[in-house]
Amino acid sequence: QKEVEQNSGPLSVPEGAIASLNCTYSDRGSQSFFWYRQYSGKSPELIMSIYSNGDKEDGRFTAQLNKASQYVSLLIRDSQPSDSATYLCAVISGGGADGLTFGKGTHLIIQP
């Protein structure tokens, strides 16, 4: 059974601070890792993908992957109230023909 675990939160962070979101996965054969943001009542929107160990930066977002520890994280710098949403960690174990296994998501609240 492939599992993706996230702390459901809510995680409350002051505006301008760094928000740190974490995710662990059970399938050691997982190859592709994604972070999606989902606003209430909306579908997920892609923030970042990461495939190799280490850090990947895109604007205010940094994804970190550690395959040995089966751990993925997302850092959001200079957090804005508009970043308040549920952040979903998702994993693909095989190739592009495989669906995503999602975590339950972390509810992030940025306090103005």
Add this chain to the structure above:
Amino acid sequence: GAVVSQHPSWVICKSGTSVKIECRSLDFQATTMFWYRQFPKQSLMLMATSNEGSKATYEQGVEKDKFLINHASLTLSTLTVTSAHPEDSSFYICSATAFSTDTQYFGPGTRLTVL
């Protein structure tokens, strides 16, 4: 780029009727399309994977005779919920991937309410 549309965005139907949901990739050809379902306060669960011109692959526990998937072209997949019941009420979301990539782009979702 990478825009996926869904229609309708919401639908209300009576128990026992069938509902068809369309998923289209607007600016790319989708190698594979996926259908997910999300119940309130829960995460997305994969229902099935479809490739153009072939039968869909359903996840364990998803009834293939109840959730009919047709992937007629590289830009269109449809999900038909047959004989819908109140427990089928959910948020149905499709996604699509393009050639040589595993990044999935999601449609805006269809909220189904079965009375």
